[in-house]
Amino acid sequence: MNELCHEIISSRSAYDSIQPKYCQLPKGHSGKHSEFHYLDHLRTVQKSVADKIKRDSTMTTGAAWKSAEAGPNRILRWVMLLSDSDLKHYEIQMDKLKPQVVAKLREKSATYDDCMAVAKKLTWLVYQMNEAPKPPQDIREYLENYFGKMVSGSTTCIICKEKLSFSLFSKAQRGKAEIETGHISPREHNAENVGFAHRECNIAQGNKTVLEFYDWIRGIIKRVDNR
């Protein structure tokens, strides 16, 4: 594990009073404080991938705050840890949303520390995809200190176990990216539980855990073969 600088980074976010942002650089680092310094290199290679890691790690998926319908807006995952009444101070009216939207948002809540760890884990995984760029030495060491030695070409879809290629990030079908952030258990957002998955695998998994998904498809194959 890395010993971190952990200085508070001030931002203009209304949610800073709930949860300050901390510098994630190693203790005693030189230069500016930074929350996502390990994404700096990836950002120069393919900005959309760095943005995706930051977004998927820290934000819930869609729920439109104005319409009570599911929609494109996102909110910080740790904000979703607050009670309905605390959220009213931030003009978030959970009771105006449909119950299924509330359930979806609450399910995606996670602590700030878990979100930081998820972003690092996803970055570590990206660098181990086929065709991925090579990380600068300092970033490699920083990430390996958390998750172990990087092995080029070792990152697989957490669901179908096929090797994932970095080039999938720029491919899209019907406007949807072919690679998504996935969860071994869909209700746990932490470093142990996240990874990348093909979009089609992620959709097929639904709200099952990966193990439940395997049991389910084994059952299907068994029934199909016994007919």
Next chain:
Amino acid sequence: MNELCHEIISSRSAYDSIQPKYCQLPKGHSGKHSEFHYLDHLRTVQKSVADKIKRDSTMTTGAAWKSAEAGPNRILRWVMLLSDSDLKHYEIQMDKLKPQVVAKLREKSATYDDCMAVAKKLTWLVYQMNEAPKPPQDIREYLENYFGKMVSGSTTCIICKEKLSFSLFSKAQRGKAEIETGHISPREHNAENVGFAHRECNIAQGNKTVLEFYDWIRGIIKRVDNR
């Protein structure tokens, strides 16, 4: 097969000039002409199921005509057989829609006759579900003339092959019905190719054929077991 009355039933639909509606009752029937007489009994038992069969058989799934985004509006499947320029006469501007929305709509096009056959097939399948109501004798005979003898409790999910219960129609998770109309090949809307599926199975199938889906999940199981 039934020999049908096939009298034109006039309606106020703007699309009648594209495709008239035909009476589907047996030739020489008494009483009023009807396009969906075989749904009359089901409508008295559970109106939503009869409505669903009619809707899924004849209408495409959502595409909002005003926003170019996918949305809740539906259109008759046979209208989607017309060319872009013919559709302009009906104030449908295909070129204003996103390409992926157009593709989805065009994929769901089907002839009037195929849609009529699909509605009959789905009705025949519903009556063979566990816990399904018993059809009146005339409806039973009408449907059996098309698709063969009904066997109570024999309707399975076309994907996972588990038996389906009529009670699933009234169950919903997060506002979504647990049972959907499915297609063995998602791009063919005809009686041979349709059936019912669990919502989760239908989602997992995606735009694969059922056979492609089985091959895909067999591959997953193989990779998981070899690790």
